[in-house]
Amino acid sequence: MTAFTSSGGVMAEGGQCLEIGRPVALVDEARLQRFQRQMAADHGICLTFIAIPFRRSEQMMLQGKLDGDLLRTAIWAEMYAREVVAVPTPAFRSAVIAISPKASAVKITALLDLKAYRLLYPSGFRWAEQVVLELDMSAMQIPSVGRYLTTLRAGEADVGLLEKSVLPFLGDVSDMTIQEVEKLDYFIVLQRRHAGLVNAFDAALEKTGPFLLQE
Known part of the structure; x- marks a missing residue:
């Protein structure tokens, strides 16, 4: 038997909810709810997903204030292997993309190609920091994606590195070439x-599939 908590978690009878950090957006809500139900039904585990900014959830994880985090890369999990353990099945599948002004004719087919250009990347993306x-190589780091396109259009960098799911938050990219790298x-x-x-967690993810934003 299950019951719903006021914060949206699914409570296994007599159980206690684990608090899992999740992004404010970027998640397929229907699949997330299905995963909650699957965990409760199959394993009697209650999950409450807490919408919280990405960097704040990182801080709370490292301080032990969250039981888990929904979306972290393998690089992040390796960096903090003493504190956390990763569930093997991916919860979300995305891609690394290279962004450059169309007029520049930058060609990126592999990460190694970036070495030929002046590179831009947003701070807080651990996988991007690891790539650099x-x-x-040296690269320009900016504090937020808000200045991403402005910096590229001003010619301060040749190409930007980004994660695909962030692309919709950049606004109009009609003058940019978007290349999927890996x-x-x-x-x-x-x-x-x-x-x-x-x-x-792994068994439930195998049943529900990843929390895709796009196929």
Whole structure:
């Protein structure tokens, strides 16, 4: 038997909800609710998803104030492997994209191609920071995606690195070339104290599928 909590979680009878951070947007709500129900029905585990800004959820995870986080990359999970454990099945599938003004004719088919250009990326994206580190190159970092297109249009950088699901928040990109470089998966991460629940999360995700924004 299940009941709904006031915050939207699904409560297994006699259970206690785990609080999982999630983005304010960027999630297929219907699939997320199905996943909640699946966890309750199959494993008696109650989940409450808390909409919270990405950087704030990171802070709360590292402070142990959340039980888990809905969308983190494998790179992030590896960086904080002492604190968290990742659920193997992807919760969300996206891609790394390269953005450049159409007039520049920049051609990017692999991450290594970025070394030939002046690169731009937004702060707070751990996977992007890791790409820059592994390429051993200098790059311009901006504090938010709000200045992304302005910086490219001003010619301050040749190409920008971004995650595909963020693209709709940039506004009009009709004067930009968008090139998909490689796939980027996101995973549910749990505090290590909940490592024993990984198999349950994984089994539920196998049934419900990832929380896709786009096919």
